Each structure stands twice: as structure tokens, then as C-alpha cells.
Amino acid sequence: MGIVNVPLGNRSYDIRIGTGLLARLGAECARLGLGTRCAVISDTNVAPRYGKTAQTALAKAAFAPTLITIPAGERAKSLKTVEACYNQLAAQRLERQSFVVALGGGVVGDLAGFVAATYLRGVAFVQVPTTLLAQVDSSVGGKVGLNLKAGKNLVGAFYQPRLVLCDLNTLTSLPMREFRAGLSEVIKYGIIYDATLFQRLERDLPKLLRREPRTLAAVVARCCEIKAEVVRQDETESGLRATLNFGHTIGHALEAISHYGRYLHGEAIAIGQVAAAKLSAQVLGLPAREVDRIESLFQRAGLPTQARLNTPQRQKLLAAMRLDKKVSGGEIKFVLAHRIGSVKFGQRVPSRLIEQTLNPQPSTPNP
Ligand SMILES: NC(=O)c1ccc[n+]([C@@H]2O[C@H](COP(=O)([O-])OP(=O)(O)OC[C@H]3O[C@@H](n4cnc5c(N)ncnc54)[C@H](O)[C@@H]3O)[C@@H](O)[C@H]2O)c1
Ligand SMILES: [Zn+2]
Numbered sequence: 001m002g003i004v005n006v007p008l009g010n011r012s013y014d015i016r017i018g019t020g021l022l023a024r025l026g027a028e029c030a031r032l033g034l035g036t037r038c039a040v041i042s043d044t045n046v047a048p049r050y051g052k053t054a055q056t057a058l059a060k061a062a063f064a065p066t067l068i069t070i071p072a073g074e075r076a077k078s079l080k081t082v083e084a085c086y087n088q089l090a091a092q093r094l095e096r097q098s099f100v101v102a103l104g105g106g107v108v109g110d111l112a113g114f115v116a117a118t119y120l121r122g123v124a125f126v127q128v129p130t131t132l133l134a135q136v137d138s139s140v141g142g143k144v145g146l147n148l149k150a151g152k153n154l155v156g157a158f159y160q161p162r163l164v165l166c167d168l169n170t171l172t173s174l175p176m177r178e179f180r181a182g183l184s185e186v187i188k189y190g191i192i193y194d195a196t197l198f199q200r201l202e203r204d205l206p207k208l209l210r211r212e213p214r215t216l217a218a219v220v221a222r223c224c225e226i227k228a229e230v231v232r233q234d235e236t237e238s239g240l241r242a243t244l245n246f247g248h249t250i251g252h253a254l255e256a257i258s259h260y261g262r263y264l265h266g267e268a269i270a271i272g273q274v275a276a277a278k279l280s281a282q283v284l285g286l287p288a289r290e291v292d293r294i295e296s297l298f299q300r301a302g303l304p305t306q307a308r309l310n311t312p313q314r315q316k317l318l319a320a321m322r323l324d325k326k327v328s329g330g331e332i333k334f335v336l337a338h339r340i341g342s343v344k345f346g347q348r349v350p351s352r353l354i355e356q357t358l359n360p361q362p363s364t365p366n367p
Contacts, residue, residue: 002221006140006228008235011160015140015224019213021167022053025101025128026061032162034124035097037064039089041112042103043072046130049173054103054128065101066092070111074260077111077146079155085115099124099162105131105178106138110156113144117159127161130170132182133266136189136223139164141231141241152252152260158236166224168216176302181266183208183301186219188273189226191294192246195341197222202293205300242345246335247273250358253320254307263304270303276334278357279349284338293340307358314358318351 001018016028029038040054047069058065068088070076089100100123102112109127116125129139145156171179186208190198200219201208207215227244234240251272255263263271277294280286298305309317321332332354336347 002217004221004224004228006160007232008160013160013162013164015164015166015228017135017166017168017217017221017224019168019217021165022050022128022170023057025054025057025126025165026059026063027057028163028165029058029063029099029101029126030061032124032126034063034099034162035095036062037066037092037094037098038101039066039068039085039092039094039098040101040103041068041070041085041108041115043070043076043105043108045072046104046108046170050103050130050170054101058101070108072107074107074147074152077107079146079148081111082115082118082146085111086119089115089119094119094123096120096123099126101126101128102139102161103128103130104134105129106134109134109139110144110153111146113142113159113161114146114156117144117157122159125159125161127164128170129164129166131174132171132179132220133185134182135166135171135220136182137185137227137244139166140224140227142235151256164224166220168211168213168220171211171216177264179209179211180302181264184266184270184273184298184303186223187294187297187301188244188246188269189223191273191277191337191340192243192335192343193226193230193341194222195339197226198293198297198340202297205297209301239345243335243343245345246337246343247271247276249321249324249332249334250275250317250354252324253317256320256323257313257316267304270298270301271305271307274298274305275357276336279334279353280336280338282353282357283334283347283349284336284344286337286339290337290340309358314355317358318354321354 004015100116102109127139129135142160148154247269251269254268
């Protein structure tokens with residue numbers, strides 16, 4: 001089993017990575033000295049597969065678990081679902097010493113984390129991420145929250161879990177498209193922080209796509225280490241943590257203009273990262289060869305690298321980028337790379353350059 005510590009003083013916690021860890025959930029929670037009653041929050045895809053193993057493991061360690069199942073999908077990340085969860089926690093008489101386990105992907109993690117952060121002004125919280133995206137990204141770092149009609153993740157908190165348990169066996173049932181979408185965040189860590197990881201991904205991609213446990217364990221652990229290090233240095237995103245948004249300015253805007261229907265998050269940010277690499281070449285001198293390596297790794301991972309947009313769609317995309325909550329003072333700032341493994345945040349990019357990058361057709365010479 002791999003262990004990565006997230007060092008945040010008295011809120012420090014471990015991320016445990018390995019196969020078969022779900023069956024050890026109770027034993028791991030017992031080490032934290034948590035109260036007896038607990039709630040496992042999961043969704044309609046994950047609960048039927050893994051809910052029972054989680055409950056049995058908790059009961060074996062003398063906990064009294066109750067299972068709360070929410071609908072699968074992004075729409076469940078709502079105040080309505082939060083209220084339904086509060087009511088069930090109250091009905092089960094969860095008290096201050098009780099705890100909440102998030103068993104599922106990023107949706108369950110964000111929602112259950114928000115519930116834990118606010119129920120009785122905060123109860124302990126354990127993450128058991130079951131998607132690749134959740135294992136390498138959303139379960140680590142303590143951002144929890146939900147969506148409003150006005151936009152995604154507009155309500156939330158920084159609330160760290162007490163433990164993150166990544167059971168790689170749960171990834172075996174993940175649909176291939178979701179797995180590839182998770183790889184998009186994995187590749188991101190290589191670009192923003194670790195050229196050796198990027199090389200390793202170039203070499204081991206076939207094994208990863210087969211979900212070979214040893215390769216997966218090493219890669220998930222490295223991604224968690226990087227996220228932990230970034231969060232240690234900048235928990236509340238006043239600087240460095242912003243580098244995790246590489247490819248996300250364009251990616252989020254693409255998700256928004258397609259009404260979150262066409263692309264999975266990982267797909268949208270694959271397109272966003274390739275565009276950001278091209279902008280990086282122009283603004284920071286990222287070598288053309290490295291742009292090609294980035295584009296080709298996303299392609300080999302089966303991710304989209306370009307959105308075909310007409311002129312009105314491009315205008316919409318630019319408008320959506322200006323609306324992004326990370327924009328301050330109306331200026332779009334990018335995370336850009338000067339080489340693979342090293343990025344700078346807060347880079348200003350002229351709109352003209354963004355448009356050109358999104359519209360890569362060669363200009364027709366005048367007759
Ligand atoms: N808090 C953060 O720092 C952070 C970071 C990145 C993303 N997020 C959030 O995470 C969410 C996306 O997370 P996601 O991609 O995990 O989506 P998700 O939770 O919707 O999971 C994707 C799909 O896979 C299903 N699923 C999950 N685990 C499975 C398994 N083991 N086997 C079979 N099916 C399984 C789910 O039911 C769902 O249908 C978004 O809401 C995003 O805003 C949060
Ligand atoms: Zn992301």
C-alpha cells in the first residue's frame with residue numbers, strides 16, 4: 001500500500017493507495033478514533049457495487065453505518081440533495097462525534113464533503129474515491145461544494161478529510177470514457193509539475209489504459225504527492241494552487257457553452273490543455289516539440305484535442321471565459337508552460353491570440 005501524507009498541521013491526513021482497501025475501511029477509520037455512528041454517502045452507480053463492502057467493513061470495526069444513496073450525475077450536486085442528506089443524518093441521529101464517508105466519484109465527494117462541513121457545524125469526513133479523477137484530484141485538498149443554477153461550484157468550503165482511501169480495485173468497473181477523462185488530470189500533473197512523470201506516462205500509457213494495478217498505483221500515488229505538495233504550500237488558492245487550473249480556463253468555458261452535456265470535464269480540459277500548450281509556445285516559448293508531445297499524449301489516451309467551433313461559438317467561448325469565477329478585473333489570465341514540468345500562473349494573453357489558437361485554419365492568401 002502506498003501512503004501519501006498531506007501535511008497541514010493538526011489537519012494533516014493520509015492518502016492510502018492500494019488494492020482491496022475498501023475491505024479495510026473500518027480498521028482505517030478505527031485508527032482515527034471516530035465516533036460510532038456514521039453515514040456512507042454514495043450514488044446509484046456506486047452504492048450497488050461497493051456499498052455493502054463498505055458497510056460490512058465499518059460494522060466489523062464496531063461502527064454503526066447507514067447508507068445514503070443520491071442520484072448519479074452532476075445534477076445531484078445541489079442544495080436539494082444536501083438537504084435530503086441532512087434530513088437522513090438527523091433521522092439516524094448522527095451527532096457531533098459521528099462521521100461521513102464519501103464513497104464515489106467527485107460528485108459524491110464534493111457533496112458529501114459539503115454535508116460533513118456543515119452538518120452540526122462540521123463532522124469528520126472520510127473520502128473513498130472510486131473514479132480516477134476523484135483519486136488523483138477531487139478527493140485531495142479539501143475543496144467541497146455544490147452547484148447553483150447560475151453556475152458550477154458556486155457554493156462551497158475548504159474542509160479537509162481525515163483520510164483518503166483509494167482502492168484501485170474500484171476502478172475496474174469504471175466506464176472507459178470516465179477512465180480516460182481521469183487520465184486528462186493525470187497528464188496535467190506531468191505538464192505542470194513533473195517532466196519525469198510525463199515521460200513515464202508516454203512510456204507506460206498502454207499499461208495504464210489496461211489499468212494494470214502496479215502502474216496505476218505508482219501513477220496515482222505520484223499525482224496525489226504533487227497535489228498534496230501544492231495544497232501544503234497554498235491551501236486556499238492565493239497563488240501556486242492556481243497552477244492546477246492548467247487548461248481549465250478554456251476547458252470550463254467549453255463545458256459551459258455546451259451546457260455540460262457534450263464533454264466530460266476531463267475531455268474539455270484535454271482540449272483546453274492542448275490550446276494552453278499552443279498559447280504557451282507563443283507567449284513563453286514552449287518549444288514546438290513539447291507542444292507536439294503534449295498533443296500526442298492526449299491523443300494516445302483517446303482524448304479530444306480540438307473543438308471544432310464556428311465564429312459565433314468562438315465568440316461565445318471567449319465570453320464564457322470572461323465570466324469564469326477565476327477571472328479578476330475582467331482580465332483572462334492563463335496558466336502557461338515554459339517547458340513540460342514547469343508552469344507560471346497569472347499570464348496575460350491577448351484575446352486575438354486566444355482566437356487564433358482556437359481557429360487554427362491557415363489564413364487564405366489574398367488573390
Ligand atoms: N473538489 C475538487 O477539488 C474537485 C476537483 C476536480 C473535480 N471536482 C468535481 O468532481 C466532479 C467530477 O467527478 P467525477 O469525474 O468523478 O464524476 P462523477 O462523480 O459524476 O463520476 C462519474 C460517473 O462514474 C460513476 N462511477 C463512479 N465510480 C464508479 C465506479 N467505480 N464504477 C462504475 N461507475 C462509477 C458515477 O456514478 C458517475 O456516473 C465534478 O462535480 C467536479 O466539479 C472537484
Ligand atoms: Zn479539473
